[in-house]
Amino acid sequence: MTDKFLDSERQLSQIDIAVGLARQLDPNTRTTRDWQSLRDRQLQIVTEYLRLTATPDPGARDRTPPPTAAEIAACTTAIDALSTDMSGFAQHHHDELTAASGAGSLAHQETHRARVAAHESLAQLERAPDGIRRLRSVESAARTVREGLSRLEVAATLPERRRAAAALSANAHRLRAAVTEAVTLPEQADRVIRSVETRMSAIGNRAGALPDALSGLLREFSSACSADLRDNRREVDRHLTDARDDVEQARRHVRTDPDVAIEDAGRAREHLDSAERAVDQVLDRLRTLRDVRADPAGHERKVRFRLRDAQQFAVNHALVDDWGSVLDAQGDRIDRATTLLTRIHSDYWAYWTELRAVDARITEIIDRMRGQLAKT
Incomplete structure (x- = not known):
């Protein structure tokens, strides 16, 4: 009876794990409800088995009589019937339980790889010079990795663990890239700033044609043809001024915070985009109107x-x-x-x-x- 009971316990443990994984994939799966009735029977059998195999207490006043052969036979029969029904359950739900076990194994592998990647990226950060660790982009990437580790620890279901592991792996990759690229950031920032300054100069030169173009619009065509462009010159000046301020700020950051300098240059680019659109609107309008008037x-x-x-x-x-x-x-x-x-x-x-x-x-x-x- 004991051997059969232990075999039944091992069988139940294996199926119970798979059912738990299936429940995580689909909380409403019928498999869980079907399994619960077998679990209830198993608890009853455990209670009876423990009663039958309990060691008598010599000091007890009312000694429990030893189990009879009929009781042992009945418990053994119940264990056999439960094992048979559990085998039938596993066969009936084979596809779902196999898929759930596979998903559980995959989630375990992904979680392990994500943790390894996260700790390796943080270790790389610890070995980096202080100047690199203080960069805002690196600090932000490191914070995201640490938060991702915390989210992975509290993820309750397989889908949640897989999503958390995927996000953590991606963030660990970004942190390693940020640390690796940080060495070249001053050079990158300097190159970006020079590019922005060149473009700013070119747009400024083109903006010099705005007064004549606006004058031509008003002189050659009715005011309705350019009413929507009335504020373009002021808009161009404003965006060029803002771009110059951003570039000056980028220059101040380029040595100590090159990642911030690149962000400053990015804002300057946005202002230059707006300035260029405003210039193009005026010059293109004059060219289009002259073309339409000609034919x-x-x-x-x-x-x-x-x-x-x-x-x-x-x-x-x-x-x-x-x-x-x-x-x-x-x-x-x-x-x-x-x-x-x-x-x-x-x-x-x-x-x-x-x-x-x-x-x-x-x-x-x-x-x-x-x-x-x-x-x-």
Whole structure:
């Protein structure tokens, strides 16, 4: 009886581990409910087995009579029946239990690798010079690794442990990269700053053309054609000033905090992006308006040609009922756009903007007609 009981305990322990893993993957799995009834039976058998095998107390007043052969036989039969039912349970739920065990093994491996990677990255950090350890980028990466170790320790389920392990491994890699790259950060920062200064100078030179360009817009075209650009020169000056301040700050940080210097240069780049857009808006507007004024009918013809192509496409593919009126409406929009040039002060910008919007709408209609045909 004892041998069978111990074999049953080992069998139950193996299945119980797999069921616990399956529950972590799916808390609502039926496997858990099916297993619970077997666990309850096992507890009853354990209680009976311990009673039957207990060593009598010589000093007890009421001595428990020794177990009878019938009681031992009944307990042995119950153990055999439980072992048989557990084997049947394992066979019935084989796929789920095997998958859960595999996931548990994989999670254990990933967790181990993540811990090793984290401790190795922190050890590399400890060996690094003080100047590198004090860098903000390195401090931030190290803090993320330590927090990741804490999260991994409290992760309760397999999915949580795997996610925490993956994040910790990635953060450990980033810390090692940050420590390795820190040696070259001063050189990188200096190179980035010089690049930003070169670009700032180029944009500043282009910005010098803004006064003449804005004057040309107001002199050659109606005020409505450039009303939205009224503040561009002031915006360019502001962004260039902010960029210069960021570059000066980067220069101050380049030796002591090169990672911060790179961040400063990054902010300068953002200001330069904004300044460049504002410059381009003015210069491109003047160039576009002069092009439209030189041949307004040519721009109209291009859009009408595309409209006729779209209308012919609708006719050739029997789509006039679906799209004919929509395409005709685009012709009406073109007609209305041309009236913008018959005013006392022609609005070339509104004219060109409307033609561009009509062209985009025609493209959309053609795409939708092609999609409609593809479904038939």
